[in-house]
Amino acid sequence: MNDTARIPDSRSVRDGDGAAAAAPSRERADAGPTRSRPRSQQWAAWGFLTPVVIYLGVFYAYPLYRNLDLSLRDYTVRSFVDGNAAFTGSANYRAVLDDPTFLPALLHTVVFTAASLLLQYGIGLALAVFFTQHFRLAATLRAVFLVPWLLPLIVSASTWSWMLNSDSGLVNAVLHAIGIGPVNWLTSPSWSLASVVIANIWIGIPFNLVVLYSGLQGIPASLYEAAALDGANAWQRFRHVTFPLLRPVSAITLLLGLVYTLKVFDIIWIMTRGGPVNSSTTLATWSYRLGFGNALPAFGRGAAVGNLLVLIALGFGLVYIRVQRKQQTS
Structure with a gap:
């Protein structure tokens, strides 16, 4: 028998041992970066998150905490300065709920x-559906409709105050020209709330137009063509194609509009100051008047009204999240 067949080649042994020895070393070399890479990514993630966390803490969490503290203490001008306000618990909330202004203000807010x-x-x-029909000057008209959204609110509110003026307003001048008597838009308890609603609608239309128009651009044209081939008219195409596919965009548009409208203060305050006789007072204007609009401000009750507004907005936000989850799971 050839003995050379039983003797292992020393070179192969060395090569095998070298490969075996080199394999763990390569594994260790590869393991080092994989352990350090996630750590570096974590530090980078924290670096990006830190400014956001600081911003939310300074401009959201701390003001909410201070507002909650204001609503639970008996703050006066003196105690607001020296910080020695007595803790009263829910007394400010009870005073707000028992106030005769609360129910009318809540109704006006709704x-x-x-x-x-x-x-x-x-x-x-x-308007968004109208502008999806491509025609000349469509872009120019869309830009014109954005003007109310671009103007400062104080300018818009002042403009509407002039237009709705009982004596020299443009609206009453037009009504007089067509044979209708003047209307006391801003000074009559029957019309003051309608006046601020009209102004707020005019200001908010451009936002809805822009968002809904963007949503309409995402609906494939092939769906409309298929519906037209099936014999659907314009209303049927809108009802069965446009509106269902626009539902997610509509939901977020209504939610953002709700949160914005709940806290509208400047338009109402500039036009009517919540009057006359509290006929256009909302929770937002009442909160401001309690805290800053009187000679003897009631900071605690004003903060309590503000917290009630926050809870209402939070409640609608939670409802929206729950509806969205149901739609995603269904």
């Missing part, structure tokens, strides 16, 4: 918000 949302969304959707 009417103001609901009317503004429905008409802003309805008119904005109609």
Whole structure:
């Protein structure tokens, strides 16, 4: 028998041992970067998150905490300066709920918000569908409709105050020209709330137009062509194609509009100051008047009204999140 067949080649042994020895070393060399890479990515993630966390803490969390603290203490001008306000618990909330202004202010807030949302969304959707029909000057007209959104609110509110003036307003001049008597838009308890609603609708239409028009651009044209081939008319195409596919965009548009409208203060304050006789007072204007609009401010009760507004907005936000989850799972 050839003995050479039983003797292992020393070179192969060395090569094998070298490969075996080199394999762990390569594994260790490869393992080092894989352990350090996630750590570096974590530090980078924290680096990007830190400014956001600081911003939210300084401009959101701390003001909410201070507002909650204000609502739970008996703050006066003196105690607000020296910080020695007595803790009163829920006394400010009870005082607000028992105040005769609360229910009218809540009702005005509901009417103001609901009317503004429905008409802003309805008119904005109609204009968005109209502008999807490509025609000359469409871009120019869309830019013109954005003007109310671009103007400062104080300018818009002042303009509407002039237009609705009982004596020299443009609206009453037009009504007089067609044989209708003057209307006391801003000084009559019957018309003051309607006046601020009209102004707020005019200001909010451009936002709804822009968002809904963007949503309409994402609907494939092939769906409309297929519906037309099936014999669907314009209303049927809108009802069965446009509106269902636009539902997610509509939901976020209405939610953002709701949050914005709930806290509208400057338009109402500039035009009517919540009057006359609290006929256009909302929770937002009442909160400001309690805290800053009186000679003896009630900081605690004003903060309590503000917190009630926050809870209402938070409640609608949670409802929206729950509806979205149901739609995603269904």
